[in-house]
Amino acid sequence: MISYFGLLFMMLYLSSFFVVLGAESWFLLWVGLEINMISFILLIYKKNTMNVEVSLKYFFIQGIGSAMLLMILTLKSSYFSEILILILSYKMGVGPFFFWFPNFCEGISWISCILVMTLQKLIPFIFFSMFICFMIWVILLMSMMIGVLGCFNECNMKKFMAFSSIHYAGWMMLSTFMGSYLWILYLGGYLFMMFGVLLSMGHKNILNTSDFLNFKNPLLFFVSMINMGGMPPMLGFFLKWWIFMYMLNFSMEMLWVVVIFSVLMFYMYCRLVFHLMMGYQFNYGFRSFINKSFMTTTYEYVYMGAMFLTP
Numbered sequence: 383m384i385s386y387f388g389l390l391f392m393m394l395y396l397s398s399f400f401v402v403l404g405a406e407s408w409f410l411l412w413v414g415l416e417i418n419m420i421s422f423i424l425l426i427y428k429k430n431t432m433n434v435e436v437s438l439k440y441f442f443i444q445g446i447g448s449a450m451l452l453m454i455l456t457l458k459s460s461y462f463s464e465i466l467i468l469i470l471s472y473k474m475g476v477g478p479f480f481f482w483f484p485n486f487c488e489g490i491s492w493i494s495c496i497l498v499m500t501l502q503k504l505i506p507f508i509f510f511s512m513f514i515c516f517m518i519w520v521i522l523l524m525s526m527m528i529g530v531l532g533c534f535n536e537c538n539m540k541k542f543m544a545f546s547s548i549h550y551a552g553w554m555m556l557s558t559f560m561g562s563y564l565w566i567l568y569l570g571g572y573l574f575m576m577f578g579v580l581l582s583m584g585h586k587n588i589l590n591t592s593d594f595l596n597f598k599n600p601l602l603f604f605v606s607m608i609n610m611g612g613m614p615p616m617l618g619f620f621l622k623w624w625i626f627m628y629m630l631n632f633s634m635e636m637l638w639v640v641v642i643f644s645v646l647m648f649y650m651y652c653r654l655v656f657h658l659m660m661g662y663q664f665n666y667g668f669r670s671f672i673n674k675s676f677m678t679t680t681y682e683y684v685y686m687g688a689m690f691l692t693p
Contacts, residue, residue: 388425395421402505408455412448415505419444422502426494436489443482447473463513467521470506476551477521480528487544492580495540499547500573503554507565511558518555519636525552526643533650537590542654543579546610549647553625556640560628571621578606604655611651612644 398421401414419441427437450469459465468479475483487495510518529549536542550572557565582603609616622644629637 391421391424395425399504402508411509412452412455415451416448418502418505419448422497425497426490433489436486439482440486443486444473463515464517466509466513467515467517470509471521474503474506474551476548477524477528480525480532480545480548483548484532484541484544487547488538488540492540495543496573496576496580499543500569500576503551503569507554507558507569510555511563511565514559518558522552522555523639525549525555526640526647530643530646530650533647539590542650543576546647546650549643550610552643553622556625559632560625564624568621571617575606575610575618578602578609582606600658604658607651607655611648613648 394417398414398418401417402411405411405414423437423441426440427433447469451466451473454462454465454469471477472479475481475486487498490498525548529545529547529552532545532548533542536545554565554568554572557568582600609618612618612622626637626641629640
């Protein structure tokens with residue numbers, strides 16, 4: 383049951399987005415970003431030693447980023463756009479500033495993980511869409527590469543999804559070049575896919591690949607992973623396909639780089655699914671996987687059907 387304080391913090395969290403969207407000055411944008419940070423910390427905070435440590439670490443990291451952001455907003459610099467993009471990348475934990483993000487995700491709940499991987503990127507990407515510059519290309523390519531490399535031999539599920547989120551952040555940055563609001567569609571699609579991962583776990587706290595046998599619905603997790611990997615004819619495939627079509631008219635060299643990163647990331651998801659399937663095969667037999675997969679509710683069937691979207 384949600385407490386009154388939890389409801390208050392959630393309303394404060396949602397109001398921060400409206401503050402940013404309705405802001406008419408840089409100062410109000412900065413205030414909205416700070417309200418968002420504080421309300422998010424209050425939402426994820428729990429009274430245990432590990433969570434307090436993680437919350438404080440997040441507060442200090444975001445505080446440093448906010449101080450740098452306020453400084454650059456008050457100074458007139460010829461490299462304003464580039465510095466702003468670097469500061470926002472640091473606050474999101476993408477590109478070369480990824481070092482704090484996977485460990486932070488490891489110490490919070492799955493619901494908090496999904497929030498920080500999706501909605502917490504909304505305000506920074508509003509800034510990204512306002513300042514299209516070469517620095518975004520550098521950050522997005524590094525994010526895609528780091529996301530792929532980080533997923534290699536990563537058995538911790540939260541860290542795996544954190545690196546996956548860093549990789550997807552690169553795709554969202556790429557979508558900012560295609561139109562003013564296409565990145566919102568991409569972010570919404572990623573949130574939809576992440577919801578499938580959460581739904582497949584039920585109330586289980588899946589931490590490592592060794593816990594795969596505890597999935598509430600392994601079939602839903604299987605579908606969610608191949609969807610995020612970009613298997614046609616699923617939503618994840620069409621989100622990437624739109625970007626591929628844009629890249630054809632922009633730069634073939636960059637297109638090949640993006641395709642290579644996409645294929646490597648798809649391999650990472652397939653390897654994760656392989657571990658899931660083999661776990662059931664060796665421990666209970668494949669029939670157990672099928673039987674458990676069909677112990678599902680109507681809304682989960684609707685969700686899996688919605689994943690197979692066509693343009």
